[in-house]
Amino acid sequence: MLYFLCGSGAHRTLRAKENVMSLTLYIGNRVYSSWSMRSWLVLKYSGIEFDTLVIELDAAGYGKRQIKQVLEISPSGTVPVLNHDGLIIWDSLAICEYVAELAPDRELWPTSPKARAVARALTAEMHAGFTSVRTVMPHNLKSRWVAQDWNADTRREILRLDAIFSKTRNQCGGRFFFGDRPTIADAFYTPIASRFRTYGVTLSDDAQAYCEVLLSEPHFLAWEQAALAAWKPFKAAPWDTIYQ
Numbered sequence: 316m317l318y319f320l321c322g323s324g325a326h327r328t329l330r331a332k333e334n335v336m337s338l339t340l341y342i343g344n345r346v347y348s349s350w351s352m353r354s355w356l357v358l359k360y361s362g363i364e365f366d367t368l369v370i371e372l373d374a375a376g377y378g379k380r381q382i383k384q385v386l387e388i389s390p391s392g393t394v395p396v397l398n399h400d401g402l403i404i405w406d407s408l409a410i411c412e413y414v415a416e417l418a419p420d421r422e423l424w425p426t427s428p429k430a431r432a433v434a435r436a437l438t439a440e441m442h443a444g445f446t447s448v449r450t451v452m453p454h455n456l457k458s459r460w461v462a463q464d465w466n467a468d469t470r471r472e473i474l475r476l477d478a479i480f481s482k483t484r485n486q487c488g489g490r491f492f493f494g495d496r497p498t499i500a501d502a503f504y505t506p507i508a509s510r511f512r513t514y515g516v517t518l519s520d521d522a523q524a525y526c527e528v529l530l531s532e533p534h535f536l537a538w539e540q541a542a543l544a545a546w547k548p549f550k551a552a553p554w555d556t557i558y559q
């Protein structure tokens with residue numbers, strides 16, 4: 316069997332807007348796959364029903380986008396992938412944009428054009444950037460490490476993230492970036508909050524408070540619970556032992 320079926324069983328008939336649809340999100344190992352987490356959270360925020368299929372990433376070809384089982388569903392060789400009645404979307408941000416169009420009433424982007432522009436800039440900054448934090452702090456929901464002597468690039472990125480976390484929220488009021496409901500931008504920064512917890516990164520009080528909001532959001536908690544229940548060591552990368 317190539318895939319592990321998680322959650323609600325086989326394909327079901329789903330309804331979003333007026334359309335009946337079948338949506339399946341293919342994800343990687345939940346403890347490690349931060350890209351998968353973002354799309355999954357946004358689908359959860361949307362309220363649309365969907366099936367989740369976990370593909371084992373600890374396999375031959377990992378890191379080269381050459382895992383056979385991934386290539387069978389993803390032209391880029393990466394997850395997450397959304398399959399909507401045969402339409403394949405193979406990028407986490409593109410998936411979230413599509414879900415926002417399927418569920419316009421859920422305000423997955425802020426309604427005000429100015430706030431929406433800022434939300435998109437924040438999301439794009441995360442999607443394309445913070446490569447140093449991502450490299451030295453691989454996403455790992457299970458491990459806990461004491462703070463390391465981070466290099467200059469990483470320290471600079473941590474400062475930028477601290478500013479994003481504290482200033483965005485304080486400008487708009489509310490628990491999340493743009494009010495009291497999470498948006499796509501919040502989903503994109505949730506894996507950073509998780510990394511900061513895993514690697515013991517010290518933040519300003521305001522930034523830490525935002526991280527705690529993200530890490531206590533109910534859909535994140537559901538993801539984390541499923542991740543820890545399914546965890547097994549990842550052998551194709553040193554993520555479980557990186558700072559031993």
Ligand SMILES: N[C@@H](CCC(=O)N[C@@H](CS)C(=O)NCC(=O)O)C(=O)O
Pocket residue numbers: 343347348349350351372376377378379380381382385392393394395405406407408
């Ligand atoms: N830009 C892609 C990146 C996705 C990505 O890198 N996914 C990782 C898992 S978290 C992957 O599939 N890696 C497979 C590999 O490196 O072989 C997105 O946003 O979806």
